[in-house]
Amino acid sequence: MPLDSKTLCLGALDAGFNTGYDIRKAFENGPFQHYQSLSYGSIYPALNALLAEGLVTCRPHSQDGRPDKKVYTITEAGRSALRAALLQPLEFDRLRSGFMFALSFAHRMAPGELSRLLDDYIRGHYDLADELARIDGVTTPGDRFLIRMGADVCRAWGRWIEENRAALEHDIQAYRTARVPLRDGTHG
Amino acid sequence: MPLDSKTLCLGALDAGFNTGYDIRKAFENGPFQHYQSLSYGSIYPALNALLAEGLVTCRPHSQDGRPDKKVYTITEAGRSALRAALLQPLEFDRLRSGFMFALSFAHRMAPGELSRLLDDYIRGHYDLADELARIDGVTTPGDRFLIRMGADVCRAWGRWIEENRAALEHDIQAYRTARVPLRDGTHG
């Protein structure tokens, strides 16, 4: 149920990105960057497949100096396929977080190391919130909704960590005391 | 800077999962499931590499009826490598969200379709919050912290969507009115 490369390309084409290069930018710096990823190695084969299936058309576009463009256009069949894919049951958001993995070993860290890790994680959330808040020129209602949601949730998330980091540090103290009750013991 | 398979395996070993099968479970159903993924095709080669590098040791463990286990143990060099990897600058959380991608095409959906999508997305957040809240037997402070964080953020996230979905629907109305001002026009 994860969205496949072809669906992601159809979406990007529907959103107005009409070359392989443009589609890549949509996932690298553009509107999709924060919740999907797609690279050239997936995009160009996907466009070829979509072309073979009649879900997109392609006309070469000669340019002044720059390399020739292949301008892709989504067809009606393509829009149907996109709609169908987006209305199918979607798998829930999948997160890949190095910070959380690291935090699960908090009890192995020195206080300063943990503190720096939490600082970075909090900052990451506030930075992303600010970055989202700075975005302008967004035309579609869905994108406006997603940007506001992202910014508000990131701020709440960062605030949560700030408000609860002390509890984590206390819990680590308790954990260490329970496991190594003698401070001057022989076990390192 | 994403954590590689070897680091993830070292972490799982340090956390007490000591066979390839156990490590897989740690990423499928266990403590890492919500923020990292790792499958057999990565785990077994990684364990072999770690063994060759002296970061883990391995002793076969014959069992009653079941297949033989290979019980892996992290070495001191392995713990150093894990520490070093976790203290290196980490890339910020990467999200893969089919829901957000779909929501960015909200203006293309019928009201009922959008409503169902939002319902599912809200439910997904509350369900995850409940699932996290139900977890017990967590021994390390980091994991306790992460579970509380996940549950609280998920609930706040779900609440945000509930409180702002009406604004999205109104925005879509306005968007459509601005683009197709005549309701009885000839353009479908």
Next chain:
DNA sequence: TTCGATATATATCAAACCAATATAGGTGAC
């Protein structure tokens, strides 16, 4: 003015990774 960086644009490749399967016996339900 030339150097280095960046942008436009398509395309391919190696390495990494995931999902599924093969293999093989055990356990438990019904």
Next chain:
DNA sequence: GTCACCTATATTGGTTTGATATATATCGAA
């Protein structure tokens, strides 16, 4: 008794990423 699922290692096929190749253009700095 057979059907489904659990334990356990290992491999394969297909997908994806990240990097690179190729070619041209712009632009600021040295």
